[in-house]
Amino acid sequence: MRKIQAAVVRQKGGPFQIEELLQDEPHSNEVRVRIVAVGMCHTDMVARDQLYDVPLPVVLGHEGSGIVEQVGSSVNKVVVGDHVVLTYMWCGHCKPCLRGDSTYCSHFYALNFGGAREDGSTSTFESNSAQTSVHDHFFGQSSFATFALAHERNVIKVSRDAPLELLGPLGCGIQTGAGAVMNALKVNPGSSFVAFGGGAVGLSAIMAARVAGATTIIAADVVPSRLALAMELGATHTINSREADPVEAVHAITAGGADFALESSGRPAVLRQAIDALAIRGTCGIVGAPALGTEANFDVNGVMTTGKRIIGIIEGDSQPDLFIPALVELYKQGRFPFDKLVKFYSLDQINQAAEDSEKGVTIKPIIRLHSLPM
The missing domain is CATH 3.40.50.720 (NAD(P)-binding Rossmann-like Domain)
Incomplete structure (x- = not known):
């Protein structure tokens, strides 16, 4: 297992507690992403405050961007070193998914708010006990952490010449x-x-x-x-x-x-x-x-x-593999300047970021977790 740092919510209303946890190895269809930055969305606070029924304790965060660190044996969508944005999760096999309506997946709530994979398993554990799980896979990622495990389905490859630390919010709020x-x-x-x-x-x-x-x-x-x-x-x-x-x-x-x-x-x-x-x-x-x-x-x-x-x-009725790269290109052309919404925070400032967002001081907080390699 890999040691990670993550912001954990253990009770209704928070706060986010920075803790060392253990993260399992990727399943065959999963990708481990080194999180460079993660946007904070209103839905994170909705889950923290239990306006939606999300199991606790849990690692939230669902607008992650980062670099592929490790891929499961059956993954062919991305390779180690790719720059990616993480987005919402869908099952891929229900009727809405099969007709292309992935945002209306029959299992959308369970996969995005259920605190586990589709099979009910988790990948995150207390640092002192690999038998005591912490709920994760929030929106298929739980990216308020230094590393996130996501299904290859909700990992979206983006251009290397775009500012990766800025791109996470394209996975949910901006999208x-x-x-x-x-x-x-x-x-x-x-x-x-x-x-x-x-x-x-x-x-x-x-x-x-x-x-x-x-x-x-x-x-x-x-x-x-x-x-x-x-x-x-x-x-x-x-x-x-x-x-x-x-x-x-x-x-x-x-x-x-x-x-x-x-x-x-x-x-x-x-x-x-x-x-x-x-x-x-x-x-x-x-x-x-x-x-x-x-x-x-x-x-x-x-x-x-x-x-x-x-x-x-x-999620804007979006097909993320098509729409997120399109938004990146619009940004690069100066036609979609969403960077004007953003203020950056460090992981230890996450509760301040949440407070600033709720007060309207900051429109879109982004939490930095790792610096980009030179």
């Missing part, structure tokens, strides 16, 4: 916002789009809407600094929801409502605003992650008689 616009909503040239929520997902959607050719791009949030950044990233208009009714403001800006809206705050009241802000035949995508069982309401006739659509979106 979710950009993919919601490009893959799920299919925002088209000349259309109007509004992002309700100016966090990493919402701002990624703003950038993607610009790439997609939307000509009216609106950001709605309550933090002035985020609204200012949205303008820098491609928004044509902003709305401070504390100072103006966002529904009325969107209708005024668009002369009748937005063609597309995306709700990323996870707040039912904001979802209602996003639906009400739509134009006739408009579409609202839902990507916010509230506690399990959260319910929302809308005006049934207001949706039915206008032909509005409300769709749930997981």
Whole structure:
């Protein structure tokens, strides 16, 4: 077994505790990745706070980027030394997976939040006892650690000339916002789009809407600094929801409502605003992650008689092997500057990173774990 350092959550609400653990050898279809950096996502805090039923103790982290250290005997997708981004996990054999809908895998919850591999096994153990397991494989990776074991399925090879320490968030949060616009909503040239929520997902959607050719791009949030950044990233208009009714403001800006809206705050009241802000035949995508069982309401006739659509979106409806490298290329061309969302932290600053994220001080924290070889 290999000794690793990892951030472990042992009780509801945290904190993240930096501990030495033992990590098993890769299975035949697995890849050991030396984690260079890992993004911190709202979903990590959702799991830490037990808004989703994730078993404890657990190593979280699901936006890892790093270098392939070791491959299992049947792995042929990557080789030792490859630069990779880790993304969500899917089974590959259920009906949705077989038809290409991997983000809607029938086993998505178990594989991403169940704290173990598909067969129920774990690879991480207490340092003083190889018989006492710590839950892992969060999103198929558990990358709040110096090394992560992932299935070759959710290991995505990326270009060596891209800044690897920056790329981890493409595996979830950035992919979710950009993919919601490009893959799920299919925002088209000349259309109007509004992002309700100016966090990493919402701002990624703003950038993607610009790439997609939307000509009216609106950001709605309550933090002035985020609204200012949205303008820098491609928004044509902003709305401070504390100072103006966002529904009325969107209708005024668009002369009748937005063609597309995306709700990323996870707040039912904001979802209602996003639906009400739509134009006739408009579409609202839902990507916010509230506690399990959260319910929302809308005006049934207001949706039915206008032909509005409300769709749930997981991981931006993305095929990661195609979409993540595409986002890397857009970044390299200067068309998707997601680096403007980022602030770096060391592993021993992980609790500060979480606090800064929750307070809105930092939009997308990235935890550095290893430096790149010279």
